[in-house]
Amino acid sequence: MNITEYTPFHHPESLYVVNEELIADEELQGANLLMSFTGFSDAGQVVSQISKELKEQLSAEPLAVFDIDQLIDYRSRRPRITFTEDRLSDYRAPSLVLYRMVDALGTPFLYLTGSEPDLQWERFSRAVLGLVERLDVNLVAWVHSVPMPVPHTRPIGATVHGNRPDLIDGISAWKTTMEIPAAIGHVLEIKLAETGRNVVGYAIHVPHYLSDAEYPPAAVAGLEYLGAAASLMLPSERLREAGRAVERQITEQVEGSAEVATIVSNLEKQYDEHSDGVARRSLLAGDNDELPDADELGAAVEAYLASRDAKPHSGPETGIS
Structure with a gap:
């Protein structure tokens, strides 16, 4: 056949x-x-x-x-x-x-x-x-x-x-x-x-x-x-309003931890350095073309949260609260 x-x-x-x-x-x-x-x-x-x-x-x-x-x-x-x-x-x-x-x-x-x-x-x-x-x-x-x-x-x-x-x-x-x-x-x-x-x-x-x-x-x-x-x-519009609330909460949490704030600042520096109009193979890659690892930031966030006293949660949920 x-x-x-x-x-x-x-x-x-x-x-x-x-x-x-x-x-x-x-x-x-x-x-x-x-x-x-x-x-x-x-x-x-x-x-x-x-x-x-x-x-x-x-x-x-x-x-x-x-x-x-x-x-x-x-x-x-x-x-x-x-x-x-x-x-x-x-x-x-x-x-x-x-x-x-x-x-x-x-x-x-x-x-x-x-x-x-x-x-x-x-x-x-x-x-x-x-x-x-x-x-x-x-x-x-x-x-x-x-x-x-x-x-x-x-x-x-x-x-x-x-x-x-x-x-x-x-x-x-x-x-x-x-x-x-x-x-x-x-x-x-x-x-x-x-x-x-x-x-x-x-x-x-x-x-x-x-x-x-x-x-x-x-x-x-x-x-x-x-x-x-x-x-x-x-x-x-509804998502924009929810986003503003989430951004406020994230800002409060980052400002509450010097360690987390430092890591976010480092990400900002890296982002700005690689988005200045210069053609790169990757916006996110460093000089050795390796992407940064999330583990460092995740560990810092976990350490920060572990150090906080337990308290009732209110407001929109974010990934760092």
Whole structure:
């Protein structure tokens, strides 16, 4: 038998259920598509915050709902559930949905968000590319976040990649060559580019000592990059307000420890030295091109916290409190 005549794989269209009436809307033809997935690297919970803000602040209608049971390994990434005294509630089931949304100026766009698939990446990619083709998507822009040895007192940076030089040039702060673990966003970006689709990805740099908690300023930066790329007015006021509160708390905690303040100051010095306009292989690398280690700062923060008397916590949670 000719192997090209035998296709043992399920059709990618069987991975999702589509709203046929909605997908036939002529306004969506040529619209831009935004993407964000949880489960890979979500430093500062940037993706989680962006997804929540868009779904709560904008009109969102499910256009295609993916069969999450075919894509998730529940035992390796167990969903959360709440146990209260003698009962269970608030089971947070994973999901992966393509939404039709409308921005603040009435511009329709698409948003694919949810849990990064554990399984069937090739089939899922074919499914997404099929939807992109059917809707004749103009531009795909996606965002994720990574922990970086940068100070919270400097502007949020990003590493930008894709096939649109006009959206990349002059933005990327970190330029290097290295092998990294792939995320589904990376795979989709490569396959979209191979088919000639416009695509751009933004990796938001989150201070590594704040990467385990919500860091709203980084989510605001992600929304700004996505909005600028796709010419959309995306909501960010609530995140900006939360960010101001978090920044005040961080400032108080840094000022409360001379050791932590010194380390943050050293990060500022390193950042400033390598962002003075001189071309470098990496904004963050030192003279020997090695990235700074987070352990020193983490140890200093832990020592500072251990020295504090226990007291009730109030205000937004940060990664150093």
